[in-house]
Amino acid sequence: KNEVEQSPQNLTAQEGEFITINCSYSVGISALHWLQQHPGGGIVSLFMLSSGKKKHGRLIATINIQEKHSSLHITASHPRDSAVYICAVRPQGGSEKLVFGKGMKLTVNP
Amino acid sequence: NAGVTQTPKFQVLKTGQSMTLQCAQDMNHNSMYWYRQDPGMGLRLIYYSASEGTTDKGEVPNGYNVSRLNKREFSLRLESAAPSQTSVYFCASSPSPYEQYFGPGTRLTVT
Numbered sequence: 001k002n003e004v005e006q007s008p009q010n011l012t013a014q015e016g017e018f019i020t021i022n023c024s025y026s027v028g029i030s031a032l033h034w035l036q037q038h039p040g041g042g043i044v045s046l047f048m049l050s051s052g053k054k055k056h057g058r059l060i061a062t063i064n065i066q067e068k069h070s071s072l073h074i075t076a077s078h079p080r081d082s083a084v085y086i087c088a089v090r091p092q093g094g095s096e097k098l099v100f101g102k103g104m105k106l107t108v109n110p
Numbered sequence: 111n112a113g114v115t116q117t118p119k120f121q122v123l124k125t126g127q128s129m130t131l132q133c134a135q136d137m138n139h140n141s142m143y144w145y146r147q148d149p150g151m152g153l154r155l156i157y158y159s160a161s162e163g164t165t166d167k168g169e170v171p172n173g174y175n176v177s178r179l180n181k182r183e184f185s186l187r188l189e190s191a192a193p194s195q196t197s198v199y200f201c202a203s204s205p206s207p208y209e210q211y212f213g214p215g216t217r218l219t220v221t
Contacts, residue, residue: 004152033209043200043212086152096141096160097168098210100152 003027004101006087012107019074021104023087026068033098034061034072035086043086046072077108112136114213116201122219123191131186131216133201139211141204142184144168144176146197147215153200159184191220 005024013019023032034046047054047061049070054061058077063070074081084103091099117132135142143158145168155168159178173195175187184203188195201213 002152035212041198041215043202043215045209045211048209088153096158096204097155098153100154102150102152 002101003091003099004087004089006085006101006104008104009102010105010107012109013077015078015108015110017077017108019077019081019106019108021072021074021085021087021106023070023072023101024068025070025087025089025099027089027099028092029065029068029089030092031090032063032070033088033090034070035088037084037086037103039083046085074106079108079110082106082108114201114203114211116199116213116216118216119214120217122221123188124221125192127191128187128189129191130188131199131201131218132183133185133213134183135203135211136182137203137205137211138181139203139205140181142178143202143204143210144174144184144186145200145202146170147200148197156186156199191218193220196220 007022031050033048037043058075060073084105086103087101088098114135140161144156145153147153154170157176159165162181165176177185196219199216202210204210
């Protein structure tokens with residue numbers, strides 16, 4: 001079983017829809033990262049969080065440490081949000097190593 | 111600031127050939143990482159360096175060596191390339207333990 005599971009694996013939405021991407025993990029963590037990989041291949045860090053909620057523009061990330069679950073929400077989705085969204089966790093223990101989920105491919109149609 | 115740069119962008123090798131992937135960052139970050147990304151799999155850590163002069167193995171280190179030449183540069187060497195090493199390789203850096211900043215990737219094909 002992977003330590004980091006993302007669902008769904010693929011999602012197609014219409015422009016303007018509210019989108020939720022889920023991430024579950026099975027180990028104790030010190031932080032969770034959300035990353036975005038553009039169709040051209042570049043990877044950008046969106047959020048790093050260890051508790052609660054963070055917001056940046058139309059993106060909101062939440063984490064529930066007790067339930068070992070995080071969600072990334074996209075409000076008023078746009079075709080430029082089409083990308084692969086990757087969840088990664090930093091396990092407890094002081095290591096800097098991240099463990100990555102397989103990613104979720106989002107396509108937003110106009 | 112260029113951020114994290116990687117060279118080359120693309121490379122084709124024959125089985126048994128060697129090559130070095132170069133990575134440099136200009137953000138004065140302590141930590142640097144090498145990952146590989148394969149279809150249907152998440153990013154997997156090959157090696158990382160927490161500071162100049164130190165390196166440590168990740169999840170998939172076999173067949174690779176690394177050098178942290180100085181604070182800016184972290185290179186990945188394939189001594190004898192194999193088809194199983196066909197992948198996209200990403201370098202990243204971090205002002206640990208915070209967000210990681212990724213390079214544009216190197217697409218490597220071993221025939």
